[in-house]
Amino acid sequence: MIVAGLDIGSTTTKAVILGFGQGFGGFYSDSMKPTGIDMPSVSKEVIGEAAGKVRLSFNDIERIVSTGYGRISVPFRTREMTEITCNATGVRKLYPQATLAVDIGGQDSKVIKMDASGRILAFAMNDRCAAGTGQFLEGAARTLGVSIDDLAKISRESKRKITMNSTCAVFAQTEIVSLITGRAKTEDIAAAVHEAVANRVYGLIRSVNPEPAAQIVMTGGVARNAAVVGSLERMLDREILVPNNPQVVTAYGAALLAEDLG
Amino acid sequence: MKKGEMLTGFKTMFKHPYRRAAEWKRITGKKVIGCVPMYFPDEMVHAAGALPVALFGSGEPISHADAHLMTNACDQVRSTFDSLLKGHYDFMDGVAALHVCDQVRFFIEVWQLDRPFPFFHQMWRPFKMDGSTRPFLLKELERLKSSLEKLTGNQITPQALRESIESYNESRLLIRAMNDIRSRRPGILGAADTARIIAAGMLMPIEENITLMKQLISVLEREAIDGSERTRIVVAGHPCAVPDADLLDMLENYGLSVIDDDLFSGGRRCATDVILENDPVEALADSYMNALPCTTHHFPSAWMKSGDDHSPYSDHVIEMVRKGNAEAVVILRMMYCDPFDLEFVFLKKRLEEEGIPFLPLVTQHGPVPLESLRTRVQAFAERLKTHL
Numbered sequence: 001m002i003v004a005g006l007d008i009g010s011t012t013t014k015a016v017i018l019g020f021g022q023g024f025g026g027f028y029s030d031s032m033k034p035t036g037i038d039m040p041s042v043s044k045e046v047i048g049e050a051a052g053k054v055r056l057s058f059n060d061i062e063r064i065v066s067t068g069y070g071r072i073s074v075p076f077r078t079r080e081m082t083e084i085t086c087n088a089t090g091v092r093k094l095y096p097q098a099t100l101a102v103d104i105g106g107q108d109s110k111v112i113k114m115d116a117s118g119r120i121l122a123f124a125m126n127d128r129c130a131a132g133t134g135q136f137l138e139g140a141a142r143t144l145g146v147s148i149d150d151l152a153k154i155s156r157e158s159k160r161k162i163t164m165n166s167t168c169a170v171f172a173q174t175e176i177v178s179l180i181t182g183r184a185k186t187e188d189i190a191a192a193v194h195e196a197v198a199n200r201v202y203g204l205i206r207s208v209n210p211e212p213a214a215q216i217v218m219t220g221g222v223a224r225n226a227a228v229v230g231s232l233e234r235m236l237d238r239e240i241l242v243p244n245n246p247q248v249v250t251a252y253g254a255a256l257l258a259e260d261l262g
Numbered sequence: 263m264k265k266g267e268m269l270t271g272f273k274t275m276f277k278h279p280y281r282r283a284a285e286w287k288r289i290t291g292k293k294v295i296g297c298v299p300m301y302f303p304d305e306m307v308h309a310a311g312a313l314p315v316a317l318f319g320s321g322e323p324i325s326h327a328d329a330h331l332m333t334n335a336c337d338q339v340r341s342t343f344d345s346l347l348k349g350h351y352d353f354m355d356g357v358a359a360l361h362v363c364d365q366v367r368f369f370i371e372v373w374q375l376d377r378p379f380p381f382f383h384q385m386w387r388p389f390k391m392d393g394s395t396r397p398f399l400l401k402e403l404e405r406l407k408s409s410l411e412k413l414t415g416n417q418i419t420p421q422a423l424r425e426s427i428e429s430y431n432e433s434r435l436l437i438r439a440m441n442d443i444r445s446r447r448p449g450i451l452g453a454a455d456t457a458r459i460i461a462a463g464m465l466m467p468i469e470e471n472i473t474l475m476k477q478l479i480s481v482l483e484r485e486a487i488d489g490s491e492r493t494r495i496v497v498a499g500h501p502c503a504v505p506d507a508d509l510l511d512m513l514e515n516y517g518l519s520v521i522d523d524d525l526f527s528g529g530r531r532c533a534t535d536v537i538l539e540n541d542p543v544e545a546l547a548d549s550y551m552n553a554l555p556c557t558t559h560h561f562p563s564a565w566m567k568s569g570d571d572h573s574p575y576s577d578h579v580i581e582m583v584r585k586g587n588a589e590a591v592v593i594l595r596m597m598y599c600d601p602f603d604l605e606f607v608f609l610k611k612r613l614e615e616e617g618i619p620f621l622p623l624v625t626q627h628g629p630v631p632l633e634s635l636r637t638r639v640q641a642f643a644e645r646l647k648t649h650l
């Protein structure tokens with residue numbers, strides 16, 4: 001059986017392909033691409049690419065579970081499931097002890113609280129606002145004139161603490177501009193931006209009232225940003241586990257659920 | 263009449279909330295009083311020969327009200343005020359409100375300054391309901407009685423008031439019967455339809471409402487739906503406002519069936535009768551003293567029994583869950599409704615303690631941006647293992 005998990009996020013579309021069953025021995029493949037406006041075509045391409053890596057094609061996929069904000073846009077899905085269920089499934093497969101999943105994507109952030117058996121107890125998502133998401137970081141990087149990949153590195157040089165007052169992504173841009181004109185250093189602003197994102201996510205984490213001893217796993221594009229992860233670890237006073245490829249964990253969970261559909 | 267036709271009829275009534283009241287006024291030449299939700303004693307207005315209609319605002323985008331109100335006014339208040347400024351209430355003869363919260367008080371005072379109506383009445387009902395409350399309410403009811411008598415020129419006799427109370431009790435009984443059918447056979451009546459039926463009942467003469475409800479119930483009783491495969495949930499929260507129909511439909515499209523609720527346009531409206539033993543004014547006062555726990559009033563006697571953080575309101579929601587054999591609660595939080603926000607803290611804690619899954623959704627009056635809520639609702643349904 002060959003199945004795919006397809007996570008159509010606001011910024012990036014990710015696919016994970018799993019092969020299992022007799023004669024296969026099991027295999028894994030993934031791929032991702034910017035989402036764009038034609039979600040069905042991009043999704044087909046991403047699945048095709050991931051399939052190509054294991055010398056298969058789109059047509060070889062027997063079941064597809066779609067997830068993410070574009071999950072209902074692909075007519076070829078076998079089933080659609082929310083990113084909450086898919087993310088929790090992926091996280092638990094990678095970290096069977098995890099009881100708190102934090103996923104920060106391009107335009108949304110979510111926190112999922114689970115019990116010891118992996119059952120979802122509560123979840124929270126950011127409300128109609130891009131603060132505390134990848135988009136916030138991207139906007140800030142653009143205003144600062146640095147690449148998003150360098151933002152975390154630059155912030156490591158920070159020596160002076162600046163606190164950002166705006167919790168709204170749009171107002172934050174204005175605040176960054178005024179900090180730049182006020183001759184604040186780029187690295188200090190970058191550090192403040194990370195702190196602001198971490199602050200929002202921290203609020204979201206608090207809203208699900210996590211167990212003090214919860215094992216925390218962070219996924220999504222922003223989990224690759226060491227500065228945000230570090231800030232959050234300091235705020236929570238706990239270690240946060242980040243998988244090798246944090247962006248595809250939700251798609252991986254979708255693929256696992258596709259496997260279970262049978 | 264068929265069920266579909268009846269439901270369409272209620273839908274149309276709710277879409278044009280004041281059409282019937284304006285027509286009634288044209289035909290009868292009598293007075294129409296807009297009553298701000300919740301808990302205004304409609305019986306008294308009815309006994310004075312006037313028509314009480316609930317002011318639910320409208321589903322229209324809010325464009326006029328924000329220039330007059332604070333931006334943190336709840337959406338129910340904003341929408342009602344917006345409807346006023348757009349002239350939707352111009353045909354009415356007056357406005358009346360019970361002091362459910364400070365927001366209501368402030369906004370109707372702004373109303374009276376901005377657009378004075380010939381009749382304006384605020385009935386005070388304390389937040390804290392203790393030994394001093396009943397005599398106070400009696401005075402308030404007498405004050406309301408005389409101002410309505412002055413407006414209409416009709417004397418509110420004990421007999422007239424008694425008859426009005428009986429009619430309203432009958433309508434409450436019928437709503438309870440409808441809700442009971444819904445609970446026994448989930449899926450027979452959608453949550454959006456139920457809310458619209460109850461809300462529409464507050465926009466027409468009570469006698470018409472009674473006739474329609476009787477017809478509806480006999481139609482429902484003939485229907486063969488048992489809905490036993492659906493996940494039973496309770497909807498709580500959302501004081502005053504009628505929740506967005508699309509949002510309620512969305513819950514049900516994901517396999518969740520609302521079997522009971524705590525809405526003003528729902529179970530709360532019909533929960534307790536006015537018990538007529540002696541004097542009808544006293545009976546009305548007693549009905550406030552026996553009201554269900556609510557986020558807009560509290561009884562220190564019940565509260566102090568079990569300590570500072572005891573929440574009778576949470577008990578009430580949990581009881582609905584247990585009695586209705588429900589699996590979960592969806593909590594509709596109207597933006598900026600501070601009475602509910604304060605109680606939400608206790609409710610959340612209690613539901614967690616009881617192990618009852620719940621989904622809080624922050625909603626707005628009027629069209630709700632559904633896409634932002636869809637993932638939450640679907641994930642909640644997945645969690646409850648429905649719609650898989």
Ligand code: SF4
Pocket residue numbers: 336337338339362363364365366500501502503558596598599600601602
């Ligand atoms: S919805 Fe809440 S804040 Fe608004 S009028 Fe009702 S009780 Fe007051």
